[in-house]
Amino acid sequence: MSDVMTLSYGAAIREALDDALARHPDMLVIGEGVPDPKTIFSTTQGLRETYGAGRVQDMPLAENGMTGICIGAALAGMRPVLVHQRIDFALLAMDQMVNNAAKWCYMFNGQQKVPLVVRVIIGRGWGQGPQHSQSLQAMFAQVPGLKVVMPTTAGDAYHFMLNAIADDNPVLFVEHRWLHHITGEVDKRQPAAGVTGAARLRQGNAITIAAFSHITIEALKAATVLAEHGIEADVVDMRCLTPLDVETVANSVAQTGHLLVADCAPEMASIGHLLISRLYQRQPTLLKQAPRLVAYPNHPVPTSHFLANDYYPGAEHLAAAILEILDRRPLITSVCRSLQSTLARDQPDRYFVGPF
Amino acid sequence: MSDVMTLSYGAAIREALDDALARHPDMLVIGEGVPDPKTIFSTTQGLRETYGAGRVQDMPLAENGMTGICIGAALAGMRPVLVHQRIDFALLAMDQMVNNAAKWCYMFNGQQKVPLVVRVIIGRGWGQGPQHSQSLQAMFAQVPGLKVVMPTTAGDAYHFMLNAIADDNPVLFVEHRWLHHITGEVDKRQPAAGVTGAARLRQGNAITIAAFSHITIEALKAATVLAEHGIEADVVDMRCLTPLDVETVANSVAQTGHLLVADCAPEMASIGHLLISRLYQRQPTLLKQAPRLVAYPNHPVPTSHFLANDYYPGAEHLAAAILEILDRRPLITSVCRSLQSTLARDQPDRYFVGPF
Amino acid sequence: MSLPTTAELTGLYHRMLRIRRIEEAIATRYAEQQMRCPTHLCIGEEAIAVGICAHLTVADKVFSNHRGHGHYLAKGGSLVGLLAELYGFAEGCCGGRGGSMHLSDLNAGFVASTPIVGGTVPVAAGYAWAEQIKGSGNVVVVFFGDGCFEEGVVHETLNFAALKKLPLVMVCENNQYSVMTPLNERQPARDIYPIAAAHGLNATSGDGNRVEQVHALAQAAIAAVRAGAGPQFLELHTHRWPEHCGPNEDDDLGYRPPGELATWKLRCPLRHTEHMLRLCGVTDGDLQVMEQQIGVEIDQAFAIALSGRRPDVISMTHHIHV
Amino acid sequence: MSLPTTAELTGLYHRMLRIRRIEEAIATRYAEQQMRCPTHLCIGEEAIAVGICAHLTVADKVFSNHRGHGHYLAKGGSLVGLLAELYGFAEGCCGGRGGSMHLSDLNAGFVASTPIVGGTVPVAAGYAWAEQIKGSGNVVVVFFGDGCFEEGVVHETLNFAALKKLPLVMVCENNQYSVMTPLNERQPARDIYPIAAAHGLNATSGDGNRVEQVHALAQAAIAAVRAGAGPQFLELHTHRWPEHCGPNEDDDLGYRPPGELATWKLRCPLRHTEHMLRLCGVTDGDLQVMEQQIGVEIDQAFAIALSGRRPDVISMTHHIHV
């Protein structure tokens, strides 16, 4: 297989797990459904066949216990990758994640380490509803000792996963379900060192869009249409929640003077506030206008697609916010019209027909 | 007993529980140690004797299960008050708190309600260490549907507790262990309606200090000494994390033009960012200088008192930050000298001799 | 074990058949992509819900999980409320907010189903605790699966239920799978109910595909609760026919050993009961009438549900708090 | 059950006495307010740690909880490392970061104790899983209390341990109290070990105050693990003498029924073993030598520990990550 390929985000994760299993003999992949016929939305496909049932395992329904068990295995020198099909299920494991995984190295004065990766998937659409579509990443990102990454592109998914597995610290790897089918270039020759901090996905001088995970895709769509109107946005994919790369955003804002933060989380649960607050404390005069955070409303996601459709901000909402910030309101109607998706808004792509 | 009395914060909570038990026949108090001889640092003293073992109970060590059980009891019309001696233990109950308590009313379209109060205590000092002195309040405050309150004064402790118990929604009641012994006036005649949002504890025009929980005490100390130098701080006790009262802070800042936010939490876990970010988005030109957030460092609290002493910012750190913001650096040395406490910094008060 | 009378058995059969036909109708119409939510059907497992709920009054309470249609219907939950909920309409039993995985019909004593596995188990115990404190005499039943039994919170609940002698019946529907993962990849080779027994519950197991057996076990268990004997635990063996989530068959995926599903289909709870009814003299004609009645009810219910109202977008922000 | 030889029994007694005297010395010096951390002493419970660890090699691993001094010392953890840790010095076994509630001595195979109740139980199982995968032949032991057994995560661990037949010994120190709450306010009237047995572990109970009995039970359990028989569970009955946390007695608080503590003191594991040793011919002189040796060791250890170095403030920021 060539070193450069076009893969979906999901396939890039599979590829990274595959390469890492080959590289690290002590690595394990474990989770409910990991070896079942659906293989976690195909992200673990074929791994059991190649690496055996000992290294690619299913598990009992016991999120906290299994997290503790993976911590113990990691202490003993294994590299477990634990998978939860929804980030919501990781709430059951908060104790082991926060009290143990995050603190073990610190508590024991650096004498022990926990090379653990926990994969979690943010659900959305097709009636996932209140308990299967939460965006809890900021909850984990506020825990000292946990690394939280949330790549957007297939290439980053591949490299961040490899890095997470090679890392001797616990890493929470946050996937958005709606990224899984999106394809991108995966260049395996990219040096591992380059895979940290935020990434500028598009250059522009009119406004900075600092975006997290799936909404980065929407930001790019908005930027494309705005460019047709001469408005060039600088799109920064934040990628890592800890440490949060304020530097890159500050540099961009120094050029653009305007900031839109876009997040996949309820406003009150958005790590965007951390970004905005740190920027403000650092340099209060950079911005020519108030920054804006576009995020989800502060309530659970209702199941009914009649409602959920309007829960999620899309490219048109980002564009509208940008045009407001830049005081170009007259453009809003036409820009938003061209951004409106014809796809039902509870389906990630046209091939999706439920039930997940 | 008179309607106005001077009580410690801990005694005010006890008084509120007592009055509420008398008022609400369906109220229960349950938690590990609630009826034991130490009665949760005396906050549940005498309640079992007055209201009986049926209403004032101990419980098995099963935080998630017991939270679910209290949710069920609440659905059936009881008003349980569940007590955790440390907020750290509430991590084990994150599933029931977030997936159920916070969402039940919403998920079931307002047809059901969860009148549950969960008391949690932030530990500090005497070597509580990494797993017994976390400040996790912002983790809960980012969950739509949960109300989170964190009163600072004895009077507020009383009234917020009464309100939380009367509330038909789940309320997380966050106590800081170092507030328990501090006395204040409790006026039972105060109308319940007044007990929401932030409270201005001190008026001033030089700078706004928006402080959360115990560090408000430090802020008041700093303000007193700064006043001797003609610097009058406006001290706002934030009291409620959800909803966060940005309005009161904005009004204060409109007068002072300067803002110091002080929180009892690691910087990366501080709700102060939410406050700063919302203020910035609202009105970016209010401040004459960058705002500052004084919080804990971004790592666990080490047990050794030689280290822990330097983990916690005190009045002198707040004063120094203020003098920097106001460009009055020459004053720092003398102000900080007069603020330095003679008390060992891992003891809440002079009567405290361990082991808790 | 006392057997149900012919009249009782006919009633049980009718309720099972109704659930089967409703689930089938949902499966058929699911392809129209109007029910846009994850839907876990209980085809093949109807006897458990029906056999248990037969002994409950409206004042008794039921809690359930992601696979909740059967429990909801057996407890008397509104069919139109269920279907409208699946369609996401305002008339749904949760106003469309919950879909298939969150059901509630308080008029019927069906308090709630939710899809975080294990989530309702302690909640049901807490409800039972309140009923006990209030001295209501009501019984609370919670349904959950073999996979759910692996969650720690279930064991915390067993302890509390036994400690307080709660008026609670815990029903473990052991269909041997958690999604597509068989029991032997998740639990050692042993029964489930002895663990509950070791906690101090009155625990037993039985064939969940024989409604008369479920009915008899439930009768004893619920009578014991009403008599103050404390919590009861039933492990009932059964099998799910369709895919874990969704309207289709999935035997082609190969996660079940060849022939397993076919064997369980031979042990269909409906077919078994039909056989018994015929021995008791129930005729083809009787059964056809039943089928027809049910068919009409279902068609009408779908028609009413489908005429439902889209919830207003603004309503999305309501009820975050009471 | 095979009884220990006189030499073995003398060794067991010596180790118990050493733990007792160390705990007493800590209690005495605690009042100086130099050990500024919550400290849970194991006085009265020494036989369990000693009887179990007697069968472990350095390569075997031990995990413990908030009440960990005895386990740490019995496994061979450094005494100076423990005392310096209590004082918060850089030479502490965790550099002062953990205090009494977080201990570790990897050289001795004592991996970790932590104070979130239940926290180390699955971690120990995971460690055992890794030992199994690596085929090391090592055994992992985890100590926890009767209160801990109420935590769901322990039951999740029981299931996984039985499923994978882990080389794990789970030791439940049943001292009837969780802080000051007696068992009967937390658990129904039944034994603990049958629950583990129902999960598929080889489980038994015994008198945790008779070191020869603990020794024999542990021998069988650990031999079984080494022979590949899978996880073992021991429920050992004992009693804590001092207050839950801190250096003092607290019988005046009245949470223990009158006479309970006194009865348990009569069943002191040391006194019992001393009695046996005397029957085997051990003399007053032998015991005095032992006491004296231990006294010297402890005095020296305190002296070394107290000459420790305060950790640099800047070091507080180290090791957040590897």
Ligand SMILES: Cc1ncc(C[n+]2csc(CCOP(=O)(O)OP(=O)(O)O)c2C)c(N)n1
């Ligand atoms: C805490 C949690 N973990 C995982 C899931 C994903 N999940 C949904 S249903 C299910 C299987 C449950 O199996 P079982 O309890 O046996 O019920 P069954 O589906 O067989 O009726 C799983 C793993 C979940 N919803 N919640």
Ligand SMILES: Cc1ncc(C[n+]2csc(CCOP(=O)(O)OP(=O)(O)O)c2C)c(N)n1
């Ligand atoms: C999750 C959690 N809940 C509560 C506590 C507070 N706590 C510390 S020790 C303890 C008692 C534990 O009892 P047991 O397991 O029997 O051990 P023992 O102290 O009797 O040795 C409790 C409740 C805690 N540390 N962690």
Ligand SMILES: [Mg+2]
């Ligand atoms: Mg199942």
Ligand SMILES: [Mg+2]
């Ligand atoms: Mg105990």
